[in-house]
Amino acid sequence: MLTLYTAIGSYHLTEKGLPLVTAGGHDCALDAHELLLWSSLAFRILTYQELKAEFYEKERELHILGELDFDYYLNRLTMRRLVASGRDCTGVDALYDLLGHLYLQPAPNSTAVKIVSFLKLTLSRRLPFRKALAVFHTEKLEPMEKQVLALLRHEMLSTAELIQCTEKGKTNIKDSNDLMDCLYQEGDCDCESIVTDCRASETRFPVLTAVANLYLKQQVTFQIL
Numbered sequence: 001m002l003t004l005y006t007a008i009g010s011y012h013l014t015e016k017g018l019p020l021v022t023a024g025g026h027d028c029a030l031d032a033h034e035l036l037l038w039s040s041l042a043f044r045i046l047t048y049q050e051l052k053a054e055f056y057e058k059e060r061e062l063h064i065l066g067e068l069d070f071d072y073y074l075n076r077l078t079m080r081r082l083v084a085s086g087r088d089c090t091g092v093d094a095l096y097d098l099l100g101h102l103y104l105q106p107a108p109n110s111t112a113v114k115i116v117s118f119l120k121l122t123l124s125r126r127l128p129f130r131k132a133l134a135v136f137h138t139e140k141l142e143p144m145e146k147q148v149l150a151l152l153r154h155e156m157l158s159t160a161e162l163i164q165c166t167e168k169g170k171t172n173i174k175d176s177n178d179l180m181d182c183l184y185q186e187g188d189c190d191c192e193s194i195v196t197d198c199r200a201s202e203t204r205f206p207v208l209t210a211v212a213n214l215y216l217k218q219q220v221t222f223q224i225l
Helices: 032-041 048-062 070-079 091-099 111-124 129-136 143-151 159-167 176-183 191-200 204-216
Strands: 002-007 010-013 019-023 026-029 083-088 103-106 220-223
Touching (some): 002 032, 002 091, 032 048, 032 070, 032 083, 070 083, 083 091, 091 191, 159 176, 159 191, 204 220
Antiparallel strands (some): 010 019, 103 220
């Protein structure tokens, strides 16, 4: 069996410089080890062994060795719903088990955000001007990736909902009512049944690829409701 992990939520600092992760509409404070593990998964999808090796390597590099082990922090973040996992026999099925029920939210990438990041890199971290300019670099997107972002323009959608929208030829969701009309017209249809139905859909392959690539390109974050 293959188990995959990723981070849920988005990271930001308070006015006092305290790290917070926002997930499901709630701000969650993290201690140093929790933040180390969560940040190892931010915009990444790793196996258990990959995550464990990176956690201990960063722990040594940062000289923050603790009394508690990796599994303690992993279980804690999982219980707090700041880390998600998916498990199955094949890579694509494990990826769907991981992402099918997670909601996608476009990552903040406005010009204002990029300018602030640029100034932080040049002034606070004293990075060379040319290297700091990399913050303005835009990843080239594939057609399916653009289609996924178009569907997310007005509403957060789960990966399973994105698969269903793609199957139905839907390229734009105007609002929650539009989503309900498109996917939830049948009386027995709900979020869980859509996740189950899409598990065997052929459309899941291109959509899963697009979702994973958008996440790795830092174009979206994963959220929970």
